[in-house]
Amino acid sequence: MFGLDKKDSTLLLIVAVLTMFAPFILNPFPEGSALAQFNAGYPDLMQRFVIFGIFAIGFNILFGLTGYLSFGHAAFLGVGSYAAVWMFKLLSMNVIPAIFLAIVVSGLFALLIGFISLRRSGIYFSILTLAFAQMMFALAYSVLTPITNGETGLQLTLNDPRVLGQSATADGSIPVTSLFGMEMRQTFQLDMGAWLFQFNVGYYFSAVIMLIAFFIAIRIFRSPFGMMLRAVKSNQQRVNYTGLNARPYTLAAFVISGMYAGLAGGLLASMDPLAGAERMQWTASGEVVLMTILGGAGTLIGPVLGAGFIKYFENIFSKINDNVLHEWFAFLPDGLENFVVFVMHPFIGKGWNLTLGILFMLVVIFLPGGLVEGGQRIAKLFRKGKAKDSAKPTTKPAE
């Protein structure tokens, strides 16, 4: 299918089915039940799943294939968001031109930054990209305020020109983002007994784009270009000695992954038309690194899993508080209950970042190959004795 072999087609199909039926799958608990807080089937969160999935897929093309660890990828996400919001302000509320501009602008930035940063490899490259991202963050906060609106963040107003659209709707409010008239925030609701399923236009739009992005990523992974990038990762010196210049390949990978980040940024802005500098901060860059590693760098499905995992738990952890914990551990004796709640208190609510940091360390220390490797290890355990070598993993974890 589409030039993929059987295995990749199956993977793509599975991902497609999962994303299309996500509103059902992510909503397994009936409304109003005690477990309803674990539901993830509402538009806002599902949009973030797929958008950060795109971001992580793009990051994986750079890090997973070439081994170049960029610590400034959030900068491209931020640039994409700004570009998209400007398109909403100047042209129209249609998301297509906004996303297009977001991809182009972030691609240009990636070309410039990649051209300079890729002169060095290893740790130097990480530091350079981090420096660039911090520089852009600082600029967005201060001097570029006319473009970025500084700390407040870029927002739509009623006085924006919007040449092809309208400055304000008939009832005097700011128009909403749409795809040829289909509003992004529009949600169809389906009541089925105790369950309430929500089908959001924005989510399906982002999901389709993510599937396309995923497909392109598979093609890149399987192409000669992808092989070349893997060669750079396993031994760049040898590549050079063969008489090949690795830089055009790595630069292309960097630009592609920058464009993926820009696309994610543009989509974020399309779902909620505002852009702020904090999207470009180093913590945001660190988060995408974590998503990729957690899922499994260098694997196809890993980054998507990682993105979903992190965004889901970010949401859950931010929601629970001490009262919820007390409910959960009510079966314990009082003293023990209080103690458990006391121990867990720093990690929940606003403490999500702490949990994230610890998770980060645990994954790097114990599971460098991420969830995918973990799954393979478990699968291997079960298959032991049955088949000897037939279960050879095809995907290779990052070094």
Next chain:
Amino acid sequence: MDAIFLQILNGLDKGSAYALIALGLTLIFGTLGVVNFAHGALFMLGSFCAVTLNKILNLSVETIDPTKTDFLGNPLKVKTPYVQAWFGDDFGAAIIDWGVPLAILFTIPVMIGIGFIMERGLIKHFYKRPHADQILVTFGLAIVLQELIKYFFGANPIPTPAPDAFKGSFDFGAMLGMDPNVIIYPYWRLIYFGFAAVIIGAVFAFLQFTTFGMVVRAGMADRETVGLLGINIDKRFTIMFGIAAAVAGLAGVMYGPINSPNYHMGMDFLVLSFVVVVVGGMGSLPGAVLAGFLLGILESFASMTQVIDLIPGINQIIIYVVAIIILLTRPRGLMGRKGVMED
């Protein structure tokens, strides 16, 4: 002329902080070959050592003063810090006043301990792993340390004042025979610079003039051979990690009065310190110090209003711009050695 002199002075204190952190980073990198993204967090921890000591010193006992009453007519409660109760009013007040310098004594053992635990407990297991893994695990550690501090001390900056004796400013212009009040400079910043110079000198002297330092330098040059000679180089490198942590901690303690400690100060400094290390040359100690002061001074020059009027925003990005130019023209940095981190 005065403006230039003033900007050089202004650059010195920030430059000192950069130089101290970069020195520690380079020490760790040169000895253990580990890129420590948690080094900024160590700087922050040092700063919070001073905060903690301040809190301990201000632990008070509440007594009721029967001779006075508050506005409701109840007896007035008076808080007396324990140190004042124990050592007498004047001496106790002096101890509290000198909290920050005293914190130096408190910080050194604490930071060396933290360094030991970090190295033995975590970093040790990452020697053989790729640099990317080292970066990631220390990055995670930095987040954890930062969030822990935020959890215990809150998100707001906590003022840690300098001793009264060092408040106020020193009139440089008058000393040099210029008009008074043209070049004035806060005492504490002057002390910070002097302190940094002493620490840097001490580290260099330690490496240059002691047998221990000689072995460490030999180990930096060729770890394997030193190991083959029957020297336990790992133990010495662990100690160097502790020293590097202490240097970062001391830089943090003394920085408290200049900039009130907050939980994210470490990361703010870390990014810049990495740039400093890269500009100075990876693995070169003199390079780190030189680049630290150079970039600190450049930054303060870029903050002059005349310069900002000319190129808006230059003060925000000057360090990065310099780093990019240096990396493109002299890839090894100002004083980088051949063969260090060439891969």
